Amino acid sequence: MRISKAKIINFRLLENVEISFESLSTVIVGRNNSGKTSLTEVFDRLIGTKIGQFKLEDFSASARPKFLNAKRLKDDDVSPEEVIEALPVISVTLTLDYDPAALDLGPLSAFIIDLDPECTEVMIRFDYRASIATLDDLFLPSTSGGGGDAQIFRGLRDSLPKAYSLHSIAVDPTDPSNERELEQKHVSALFQYGFVGAQRALDQSKKGDPYVLGKLLEILFQTASTSTAALGDQNIAADLKAAVGMVEKEIQAGFNEKLKELLPTFSKFGYPGLSDPELRTETALNVEGLLSEHTKVFYTGSHGVHLPEGYNGLGARNLIYILLQLMTFHKAYRACPTLPGVHLIFIEEPEAHLHPQMQEVFINQLADAVATFSKDYSEGPVWQVQFVVSTHSSHLANAASFESIRYFLTNPSHDKMARHTQVKDFRRGMSSIPPEDVDFLHQYMTLTKCDLYFADKVILIEGTTERILMPRICQIMDETLPAGSKLTEQYLTVVEVGGANANTFYKLLDFLELKTLVITDLDAVVFSEESRRWVKCPYSQGVRTCNPAIKKWFDVPEGEQITLEKLAAKTPSDKVVGYRRIAYQIPEENSSYCARSYEDAMILANPELFKPIAGTHWGDESWLQAQDMPKTETALHYGIKVPAWKVPLYIKEGLVWLSAPPCSPTPLPKETGGAGTNA
Numbered sequence: 001m002r003i004s005k006a007k008i009i010n011f012r013l014l015e016n017v018e019i020s021f022e023s024l025s026t027v028i029v030g031r032n033n034s035g036k037t038s039l040t041e042v043f044d045r046l047i048g049t050k051i052g053q054f055k056l057e058d059f060s061a062s063a064r065p066k067f068l069n070a071k072r073l074k075d076d077d078v079s080p081e082e083v084i085e086a087l088p089v090i091s092v093t094l095t096l097d098y099d100p101a102a103l104d105l106g107p108l109s110a111f112i113i114d115l116d117p118e119c120t121e122v123m124i125r126f127d128y129r130a131s132i133a134t135l136d137d138l139f140l141p142s143t144s145g146g147g148g149d150a151q152i153f154r155g156l157r158d159s160l161p162k163a164y165s166l167h168s169i170a171v172d173p174t175d176p177s178n179e180r181e182l183e184q185k186h187v188s189a190l191f192q193y194g195f196v197g198a199q200r201a202l203d204q205s206k207k208g209d210p211y212v213l214g215k216l217l218e219i220l221f222q223t224a225s226t227s228t229a230a231l232g233d234q235n236i237a238a239d240l241k242a243a244v245g246m247v248e249k250e251i252q253a254g255f256n257e258k259l260k261e262l263l264p265t266f267s268k269f270g271y272p273g274l275s276d277p278e279l280r281t282e283t284a285l286n287v288e289g290l291l292s293e294h295t296k297v298f299y300t301g302s303h304g305v306h307l308p309e310g311y312n313g314l315g316a317r318n319l320i321y322i323l324l325q326l327m328t329f330h331k332a333y334r335a336c337p338t339l340p341g342v343h344l345i346f347i348e349e350p351e352a353h354l355h356p357q358m359q360e361v362f363i364n365q366l367a368d369a370v371a372t373f374s375k376d377y378s379e380g381p382v383w384q385v386q387f388v389v390s391t392h393s394s395h396l397a398n399a400a401s402f403e404s405i406r407y408f409l410t411n412p413s414h415d416k417m418a419r420h421t422q423v424k425d426f427r428r429g430m431s432s433i434p435p436e437d438v439d440f441l442h443q444y445m446t447l448t449k450c451d452l453y454f455a456d457k458v459i460l461i462e463g464t465t466e467r468i469l470m471p472r473i474c475q476i477m478d479e480t481l482p483a484g485s486k487l488t489e490q491y492l493t494v495v496e497v498g499g500a501n502a503n504t505f506y507k508l509l510d511f512l513e514l515k516t517l518v519i520t521d522l523d524a525v526v527f528s529e530e531s532r533r534w535v536k537c538p539y540s541q542g543v544r545t546c547n548p549a550i551k552k553w554f555d556v557p558e559g560e561q562i563t564l565e566k567l568a569a570k571t572p573s574d575k576v577v578g579y580r581r582i583a584y585q586i587p588e589e590n591s592s593y594c595a596r597s598y599e600d601a602m603i604l605a606n607p608e609l610f611k612p613i614a615g616t617h618w619g620d621e622s623w624l625q626a627q628d629m630p631k632t633e634t635a636l637h638y639g640i641k642v643p644a645w646k647v648p649l650y651i652k653e654g655l656v657w658l659s660a661p662p663c664s665p666t667p668l669p670k671e672t673g674g675a676g677t678n679a
Helices: 035-045 065-075 080-086 108-113 132-138 146-165 186-191 212-224 231-260 287-294 312-336 356-377 394-399 436-450 463-478 502-512 548-554 564-568 598-605 618-627 631-641 650-657
Strands: 002-011 014-020 025-030 089-098 121-130 163-172 175-182 192-194 341-348 385-390 404-412 421-425 458-462 492-496 515-519 524-528 532-534 580-583
Touching: 002 035, 002 341, 014 035, 014 421, 025 035, 025 394, 035 089, 035 186, 035 341, 035 385, 065 080, 065 146, 080 132, 108 186, 108 287, 121 132, 132 163, 146 163, 163 186, 186 192, 192 312, 212 436, 231 312, 287 564, 312 341, 312 356, 312 385, 356 385, 356 394, 394 436, 436 502, 458 463, 458 502, 463 492, 463 598, 463 631, 463 650, 492 598, 502 580, 515 650, 548 580, 580 650, 598 618, 598 631, 598 650
Parallel strands: 025 385, 025 404, 192 341, 341 385, 458 492, 458 515, 515 580
Antiparallel strands: 002 014, 002 089, 089 121, 121 163, 163 175, 404 421, 524 532
């Protein structure tokens, strides 16, 4: 069995989201403060180490005003039922899939309340809510007074844990009105929770225990000592206890007799009537204490000199730590008298200190770890584990399959009350993209290490020149952009896609709702009677574009073309679709000349930096000169050596649009994901 999805309501930024889970590994990506940690926290409060420990701050900002409304209703002496109905509830509904043919459903049986033999789902709803019996504990006198709403909320911080409690309810998937409340013991038997936090105290130069690997040995010993642990683990624990017992006997034989001589006798003090009980010592050794406090992990070295765990690299220590934690979780799972139905393990930022190549293989290694750990229990079932991995690493995220990605996105509203998380499910959301395009995007993102998942805004460019110059272009633009809109203060990612591949990214960018500027070339062509084919030429001689990104943008039907004249007539608003804007060459201000590509656009924007050839059309001449400008050398020259120059107008207009805060997107066409109408 496994968790297939979770619907979360009113928990922090997770105001109303639904997230599906993969059978083994689900990868959570997104920008900072997008709600990724909230997902871990809510499960910790449902099935982890903080069960039921919610606070006022855990309620979504949009839900908190309901407390004020409920307070007014209570003050107006409405029925307790109405007040309870008005109060906010943190609610999480989990859907589990199971195999009805299984001989023993174990702890899941208590949650199956439907009568449909074809149903293979179980629904469990967790509600953190108040009850009529505890209503008077919620709005205490401290929640009233002259402080207004702030005073009420201050009082609620203390009274909320007394009035609210966590309820676990089995829900009939075939009839949601059919419910049964269950005790916490049923939930604890069904779920097991594990968490590998991002802060792992691996660095000896920082606060925290530098011997974190050795600490895990105590947990492994405690698990091995239980009666339900694997027989081999129990034997190891027994041998450890026996070895310590032998040491204790040696100590008792001589060490304690000498220690006794250090103790005074009561007779020396001469107190009348005080009997003189003889004092003696016994030294007891605790195996767990020896493991946690006095046992350290060393790495085998040469010449008999073994290196302490802190002497190894942080990346290696991090990976070893994660693997030991997973082993600890696995052994604890196997040691349960009745195996849990679901083992959910959250791993935060596993990329810490890891080499990029190690990050890329991490997700695949989880499957290998499950298989390796399960080999020791060949007679038992496979480890029923699901991993949820949150990451800020483009290497790790791009290496994961598209189907496993869940993209957390917060709306860009400046109103804190309106800010909440959306969860973009790649398994469902990418279904409209042709499989060959999905394969291309995945391979491209893996090879180029682009970080679309974590950027605030994106610039798609054609080639080397724009890629090298874009940082300098942003610096030049920032000289005139207002505070709060400067490009260098925003998380921009620049992706080099080429003119032929930009259109493949359109649907992905729309799905991610990323504000994106696509900088591309007009690529003017004219039909050559001599060669009987379309050839590139100066803009003034061109008839149409051969750029597929432009044709896709304006929804040009397959086999048809769009003329340069129609492209020149497009307004800035015509170039915006959804969260995307396209930028291609246009004439500079007070000029009738237009460029074909970036290089001749650079010449037309900065004529003082170039020498015109007498008697030649300046528009055509810029194109001719551009043919002799090596792309890389030219980009380095103007990016480093030339301090001041003008950004071509088409790029300037696009970057001004990109620099502004995101706003409501232009509607997308229903089928194509392209823009506008046919040209």
